[in-house]
Amino acid sequence: MSEPTITPDLMRISWGPQHPMSGQTRILLDVDGEKVHKIIADLGFTHRGIEKILENRSFLQGIVPIERMVMIDTANIGLGYVMAIEESLGIEVPERAHWIRSLVCELSRISSHLYAFGLQAESTGYFPAVFLWTTTDRTVLLDLMEELTGARFSYNFFLPGGVMKDLTEGFEDRVIEGVQYLRKRFEDYWTAMIENIVFEARCNDVAVLKPEDAIRLGATGPVLRGSGISIDVRKDEPYAAYGDLDFEVITESACDSMARTKVRYREIGQSLNMMEQVANEIPGGPIRTRFPLFTRSKPGEVYSRVETGRGEMGIHMFTAVGMNPYRVKINSPTLRNMYVFERLCELDEMLMADVPVVINSIDPWYLDSDR
């Protein structure tokens, strides 16, 4: 990046690119003493050209690289791509597969939110223990995923037309056990973190993002809902089994860093309810329809949207006659939220010490914005 000029009397601080909190990016901060005047996000350190890679892979092969976008939340990302394939090739999905997909997606979302939550604790500088707690509790979810999909991180579990494997015997009981364990842990998180006076002092009224600004700047996911706007793709445009599952869209009206953290906290509660519901009510039947290995597509286009842990992700897939997609445009949530982050210091007063707190309340994943 050719660096923009700096106003006299300000000092420019380069934060990163070696892993500032999470992922590789460089944040340039123009500061006057403690006060941040300007933020410049220098993205692209982990650009791998996933959109180009997908053009040169068959539809099925593309499932593997696209999950590399967000390692912590692979199920939701993979589902968006698989849904685009299904819609463009006209493939039906059985009811049971929809429910299993929702279960896996919620497991993945909790795991992603837990990571964000732990980092937020770490960024306030007072609770390194909470990061270890969330990491330990995530193993409960990872063990479930390992049993179901055979992998702890990159599942490649969704196929066009359904899912790879059916639930193992007694899996529903283990899901309910896990849910009960996590619910108990979450009470501890609330008292140890959210209600803690130091955490409140660091997060309350920091980086206020008003609802109209959030909409105008294109914020998405927990950042948008933390500003009190009830937008969630799972509710607005139900996919997988979300039309049948009971959940509410979590919003917080305080619009600050604390509100965004609380949205994630309360969303985990909703996800746990959904997991329980899937375990109790999952319908029987086949888990996938046949998807021919070599499929020729017709010219057309499909735009599929999914709600990932970080917000709305859109996959715009253009097809021509052939075995590969003609072009896949990935609209990633982090790129949208990073623009909001650049503007936040102008919307509300921000100090140097707030920067780690604010950036973790945005919950960026730079591999997602860089693609």
Add this chain to the structure above:
Amino acid sequence: MSEAELVEAITTSHAEQIESAEVLRSQRVSVVVKREVFLEVAEALRDEYGFKTPSAAGGLDYPKEERMQMIYYLFNPDSKITLTLRVDLPRDDPTLPTLTGVWEAMSFHEREAHEMFGIEFEGHPNMIPLLMPPDWRGGYPLRKDFKGEAGEE
């Protein structure tokens, strides 16, 4: 406003300015606009039709037809409709006015489309590479004729 009503309203009030408008499926609307009056339609979409949220933007290359397309993704937070605003560009002169004056958050996406497709945005306030390295001279990676070899300056 449903998708069909939206398309009808756009086609009647902006008949001169658009090339086509259609409903792709539920909650998806596509509008292709002429390049010269592109900003007027964008402003109308924001102020009259409620497409307040900019979601993304990206290019598309059709070398055989000698054209490119710039696609803007807009979202209406009330009716939950996603609208794709498209402009067809000739491949030898892919220039259009920037949309950052209407939705400032399009800045990042236009920078990306510039480095990936070579589309020029007139009046963009800060046209520096977003994802590619600053010393990249290998061409435009997402164009269809890109060979994947880094060139020398």
